Amino acid sequence: MTAGTAMLTAPAFLVGCGSRPARTATVAPAATAAPDNPFLEWFAIDEARLRRVLAELGARGADRGELYFQHTRSNSISMEDGLISSAHAHVDLGVGLRVVVGDQVGYAYTEDLGEEAMIAAARSAAAIAHGGASPAPGAFTAAHLLSKSGGFYRLEVPWSDVAVDRKLPIVRRVAELAKAGDPAIDKVSVSWGDEDERVLIVDLDGRMSLDRRPMTSLYVSVTAARGEDKQSNSSNLAARQGVEWYTEERLAKVAREAVDRTLVLFDARQPPAGELPVVLAAGASGILLHEAIGHGMEADFNRKNTSIYADMIGKVVAPEFVTIVDDGTLPHERGALNVDDEGVPTERTVLVDHGVLASYLHDRISAKHYGLSRSTGSGRRESFRHVPLPRMRCTTMLDGPHTREEIIASVEKGVVAETFTNGQVQIGAGDFTFYIKNGWLIENGKITAPIRDCNIIGNGPDALRRVTMAADDSKLDTGGWTCGKDGQGVPVSQGLPTVLVDRLTVGGTHG
């Protein structure tokens, strides 16, 4: 992110600014700036009203506090049996108000942006504090604004301006491609989603940040029949992209994947049970990082002493060739963010640097707790109804020194994990799982038969130590991963090179 002069115009400039208030400009009075001021247009509020709500929020004292305004237009379309079976359009509008005192949080939200409702919510949130009043901001400063040219996911045409008749042909086309993919394909269903989200974050110091966050997803699922035998499976795409992203090539690929992943199930079996070497195919296997280490590195678990990684910073946790990053700056990725949900510009955070545990993922509460000058831009929330927490963005491992061929050839008896449906972790005990939908058996260094539907379970630190090989083919997955924590879902991305973990417990049958 580049520093520069902040101006509050619509669409405004992208300005990175870690520290306040030097090099930031004062917002012009709302009355004169109205036509150019995006927050006025989006949320129908003015500076005077903001100041009154912030004064109420800080009335009992606060280390920090903020208003998080959000306006989201989302649409979904489903197609089944060649018919558009349902469509849904939703407008979500509201403000979340937070007061932070040390590690304590008071929170309230309202969907009514009238002054009376916001003041009432501010009082509820402030009730946690018991000190003297914090001063309301004298002037507002533009800490992070939208860019005309920059930003990680600016769209030529925002989703709010894309009519439904441009989306229907895409949904129909991908359904046709999947249906035509094989004579055995009996049923095809397609789910489409698009979203145009705008957020405005104003903190008690008067720092103001804006972001506009697009998202789209396409989910294709099919059922195939061979005689009495039926199998079903799916594939999907998701990114902070616009309608032009859905090229014929991309649609053909996702349809092909859904068909292939289904047909292979006719011959696939659950693998043998027990401990086996597991080769993680490049891409979606990043689920390993997400579960085995990512959550354990979220600083709230560490400051609360509940993570297995709580005392491990600076220690060797993996072989030297392992470097793991959590990156919010990858353009158009599902987990990308210009600014996090506390108004902090996002960054690329190195979690494990050449095998050494380097940094947790911080929100502003944990950054203060650990005496850091700033967070890692990892404070995220599902919506204005939720408090921000340290969360992952795009979690990946950098290339290693081996090749995929070497890795497969090194395994006498094991499995390749290729597609996944879900995973989970116990933060304290460190046990984690991921579920393999499609994979392969390896026998004597060669891929042999397809496998399916098995849960893999391991222990985070143990699994990292057991990463014995990593290839030079790291890539990000384009699937629509949503990470859940504390009842909140946020979009994330993940990636991995081909990796060998020399022993994990593979769920299987004994026969």
Add this chain to the structure above:
Amino acid sequence: MAEIEDLEALQERAAVAVDMAQAAGAEHAWASAHSSRSIQCHVRDGVLERMQHSHSRQLSVDLYVDGRYFSHSTSDLRDEPLRAFMAEAVELTRALQPDPFRSLPDPELYRGRASVDLDGLDEGLASMDTDTRVELCQRMNGRIAGKPGVLSATSVVSDGRFGSAHASSNGFEGGEEGTFVSTSASVTLQDEGDKRPEGDMGAAARHLADLPDADWIADEALARARARLGASKGPTKTTTMVVDRLAAGRLLGALLAPARGWAVQQGRSFWAEKLGQGLVSKVLTLTDEPLLPRAMSSRLFDGEGIAARPRTLIQGGALRSLFIDTYYARKLGVAPTTGGSSNLVVKPGKGDLAALVADAREGVYVTSWLGGNSDSTSGEFSLGLRGHLIEKGKLGAPVGEMNVTGNLLELFSRLVKVGGDPWKHGSLHSPTLVFEGVSFSGA
């Protein structure tokens, strides 16, 4: 603007929305207005860590325009914005394609609503003050925070009140209001090395008085965490599996997921065309009970307005009913039942956990699941778990890092016993379950 204290106002908003939809050109419409208020209080290690106030409202409308169907929702319930919203919604609907299977339910199905008082509203809870919540939370926390080996202890009290009202252009009118409350506690302990095992316990109810004692919740969380100390990787073997009544929901949920109209019609259900067939163990009888007073998910009508009635899903191992809503009923050419479950009740057998463990002699007792999934088409499943070994009829060492894998129908055909100890503090009332000949993978 509608407040939850006023079900009549919500009813009026729903009716107005239907009128507006029809005025804007919809042939038919269903509207729902919903409002809720809740407070969540977290205490960690003796300190009030988070107090969260929620106040939410929403209006949603299903539109039927020229044979097309579209649902829309908004949080702005005022007259003028609502009128503009509806005009836009009807226009958007026209841009879709007709779907001949979409319609409102047959109004006959709205009739015959049970005249039972579900008693889902606790007036005392609705007027409880914030300090009382904090005190309850502190009381739970006081029993666990700072105890030997405890690294962190958190207790949570959450409660709220909601109202919702529905109206349709073919004569449905109905509303409900209620309260809910839940208490939970979680404990993290220091174990050998870096491991920090956790234990938790929680319960939910419509009335505060129906919750288990808060002290018990806290003590149970601590006991469950302590039981995890020294856990090791379990064995790879085929043996008996005893499933804790609190863990039974994950298995029953996987078994019932394909019992929905969507899955059946899309060819993604191992239950398809199996009505009447005995596919699982005779000891399993499972009913959907929407009319239980004060139960978590009781209702007089379902999400489409169909009058709710008790329904047997599985009787003595035979499939008796599926969850079929109006849309999939029309696609499948069958009569609708209801789109989804309310309170699921497993018919209890005899014996508590200790008795069932004593009978099992050897095996694995599952206290909770970790990850895993299942395939609703083929029934194949694989789940991570933690629990204890069962040795000589008693609970033994804690184990983890294990999976149980197989086929759901086959697993449930191996259900040999159902306990007499159902858990009733949630939407699923299941006792302890005992399965024989189950495949575990571990060390």
